[in-house]
Amino acid sequence: MKSELLRDFITLSECLNYRKAADRLYMSQSVLSRHIIQLERELGFLLFRRNKHAVELTGEGKMFLDGVKEILDQYIELNRSYQALVSRISSDGSGRVNSLTVGLLNYAKDHLTPFIDRFQEIYPDCRIRFLSKTPIELHQALESDEVDVCQLMHIKFKGSERLRFLDFSEEQIMFIVNHQHPLKGTQAISVRELKDERFIFIDDALARDFYSHVAKLIAKHDVQIDKHPILVKSFEALLDAILACAGVAIVINTMPNVDVPAYGTCLDIKEKFFIKQSLVFKRDNHNMALKAFLEEALAIINFKKRADI
16 A cells, blocks of 8 residues: 555545645645545545535544554654665765755745645655855855755756756746836837847846846847846846836846836737746755655646646
8 A cells, every 4th residue: 555545545534625635735636536546445445425515534434544644654754764774875975964955046935835845744854954045146055065956047057067957937038127218118019129229137147147048039039138238236236227227127027026116117028938947956966855855846846737738
């Protein structure tokens, strides 16, 4: 009998609602239903009474629930001991056995919450440390082994060949101008109408690679964004530059939650451009906690993909 079936049974017994239980388990209701039916067939008795309006435990289901919680707790403890043993044997000597360090974007700290919550639920004894940094700082933290995994854009940059990317979302690229810009309020304009504009860039290594990536996307529409850029040192300086000049700022919609109308307006561009957001980690990182974290994250990503079909 698979422990996953017991986990699904306990979750449904707590929720007594297939939709809520499936959401908590990051699976579809049909998959959860198949798992419960499979478990009932293995046991030889019904665990739930079902009708259109409610789900309730049978008498046998209540008895089974009382016993299976203790059994599952023992199994989880045994599995933790097993993982700890493997971690000790596989440790790279860094002292990060049974621990994980996660790097969060300082302007999008909640993006990794579903992955972290699921991991902590399954591995509650794993020590997790969080570092909140800018993208360029997160890249540097990866290179120096200060973090095991972090969120970054999936683009080519110096050192990216030593990393692996697990894509989990796509973010739209936005074009922001100040309130005096001639194109403000114009509906459904083509990106080609920006060919004579100057663009505002954040001037750090990773940001330059981002703009290079965007430039390749837009170049297909005969627009060159890197001819005479206006260079600034930070996102805050970029906002100030929007107010002070007639340039066009390029950001993604996961950038800091600022009051955009206070600085400018997003242009209504007909062509849509997107960039992938990824969980990023070093290829040679052998931390067992990282492996477990990525497995749980992949389960959530795959569930969302199936839900979107």
